[in-house]
Amino acid sequence: MPQHGYSLMRGGLVHRLMHATGVLRGHAHLSWWLAGGLVAVSLVPPLVLTALDGTLLPRRDGMALLGDYATLSRLLLALPLLVLAAPHADALLRNALRQLGHASLVPPRRSAHLDQLLQRVRRGRDSPIPELLCLLIALAPLLLAGHAVNLLPGVADWRLHAGQLTAAGRWYEWVSVPLFRLLGLLWLWRFVLWTVLLCGLPRVGLRLHAEHPDGAGGLAFLGLAQERFAILALAGGLLLAGACINQMVWLGESLYALRHLLAGYVVGVTALLIAPLLVLMPTLMRAKRHALFRFDALGNRAAAAFDRRWQAAGADAAADTPDADTLLDHGDASAYADFSGVYQGLARMSVVPFTRWNLLWIALHAALPLCPLALMAMSVDELLKKLVGILA
Template sequence: MADDALDLVRQRVIVISLVAWLPLLALAALDGHLLGSQVTVPFLMDLEVHIRFLVAVPLLIIAELVVHRRLRPIARAFLDRKIIPEASVTRFDEAVRSAFRLRNSVAAELIMIALVYGVGVLVVWRQYMALQTTSTWYAIPSSGGLTLSHAGLWYAFISVPIFQFLLIRWYFRLFIWTRLLWQVSRIELSLLPTHPDRVGGLGFLSNTVYAFMTLLAAHGAMLAAQFANRIFFAGAALTEFKAETGAMVVFLLCLVFGPLLVFAPQLAQAKRTGLSEYGMLAERYVREFDTKWLRGGSPDGEPLVGSGDIQSLADLANSFDVVRTMRIAPITRDAVIRLAAAVLIPILPLALTMMSLEDLIKRLFGLVF
């Protein structure tokens, strides 16, 4: 259902989501755990499972197409902008081909499947994710651990592995993206300190992070789902999850922005070189300007008004200022704020567990205005 062209996205979203969720509905009904008081968390009241498979999983699949479309032109941008020197084009092309080979590796995906079942299900989910002290539609706590229901067996060995595989696959692809950028950063790039984007011509990389907004929104939805179950069924309060929320936001921002830091050494070197070279150029120009216009060195009869010397002096000052304010990473504050918001927005509705909708709106307007 997937190929290199990333077709059939709508079909993949529907089929994968329903394979993960629909059998749980049927089996929970068969077990008598759809609603009622037999268990503390009946299936229809389990917000975590619905959000995970009907919201987060579709977002993880859709994000694949979004990232593919947004990042595909990046390799061409390096060449079109002459950032890769002619002598290094072959090396650059090999790095791109290597990234595609790794992305399409069957062996890598088989290893991820083994990791999901060997660690993700048996260790991470059973020990840290499943509700251990509360009876649920998928498991009943006992002295020997959790006893899975019929729906719980499908949940533990089909649904959760599908979700974890999609998630790990995304982390693997972020690793491939990081590896590609690192290999490109090993090439001696042709950076321009006076480029108006103030990152030597790499400003186009600043927009690549927006491709990951859907992925971060999926993580925010997963986080909100976990919090919701613990608020409604374990008596927790939203304020108890400040540390978890902050840690997740920092982790995701580092995951997305971290790869761009590989260009910091070359950008810092370009800035130092630019400050030195343009500083020497400015020194020569202002001395000649001073000699000509203030020390009597101008030819007799040459008018000051209308002379291009003053405009050239201003242009040189602007160029030097661009070099002086050059950043050492293609990261913008706007991008950081937007991506952090993508994680936090899915959690925002849970604030209604602590205050009324009217109070929440008033506080939000107070923050904005």
């Protein structure tokens, strides 16, 4: 296995450039340094330039930079969040990839197919073409845009003056936004690579054990790994929350009018991030069905043997035979109860490799940034009264 062979993040053009420039060496907290550096590059110049233009602090005649909640949530929260979450997500995803080959999920005769699948994922990770396409897509709106438009229709904002981009606006449009888009697209590319891996697993020939105690045939660890992409839901929620706060503050929109958008986002992003695991549903259904057939036949034989033995023992006891066995003298009842427990666990086996808690974890990441909107819609006193009324 080559270096970083199980990693989804440690590869590609950006990683090689960082390694060649020495950025990856000599820093114990590299992600923090990178996050701080990207925030500084994307946000500090607009702060300085708007301070010189007089559009930094909130004002009544237009939206200043510090009153632009969409921009602040994008550059001050979502951007560093994507950087800081990458190492932790990569560690768990790397362990999940390693688990595929070390947990007896693939028979030895099929291990070559798993190696081919992992090599295909690594080739996609290390190829410079996808990341160059990500860069092109990040710059495409800038290259294709004909003219600058207001962030909010009818509201003057800090990026424009007399219909033209200011110096701060040019930095934001040419540097800050493409940088954020590129970072988000790199995350999405890793999500695509993970999805390719999941789609290829059924063809590898997984050897699942339907009676596995994790309740998912031994694949429950994939649901835990999928949770790492909840950071995309959190980042998207921050962007949505910032845009909605701008709508509420500057255009007078109500939280009630935005309810369908907010609910649709939480449900939609949760379904999108969990959907790749559904490709394993047919494999799990087949494993459960075959195991139920086997255990049904075994259960019939066990029940018949148990019934024959203790019917005869009951007859001996009724005849007052001195050496008659009793149920307490043997472990048959305990063994039969153990078999029943295994069968009940098999019958409850999930046909998807995730639990409701995996879904809830992703949904909470999507919904958490939207909670402050409630404080924008009503005062703290009103919110407390409603909570007390519900609880009382």
